[in-house]
Amino acid sequence: MSDDLSDDYGDLGERRNRRIRLIAWVTIGALILVGGGSTVLSLLFG
Known part of the structure; x- marks a missing residue:
């Protein structure tokens, strides 16, 4: 089933991983x- 998804969506998995890594x-x-x-601030104002 995951093979079917990778064929249908192309590079969306790579884009998603890149976006997750950036976030x-x-x-x-x-x-x-x-x-x-x-x-x-806590050190300066104690």
Whole structure:
């Protein structure tokens, strides 16, 4: 069944994986920036 899907949709699986990877990296970056920013603010303002 998965062979049928890959034939029907072509490169959609590759595009989907690329989009998921991009969203994951953006989320990781945002978490690092927000977490780092809150740490710096808590150190500055105690």
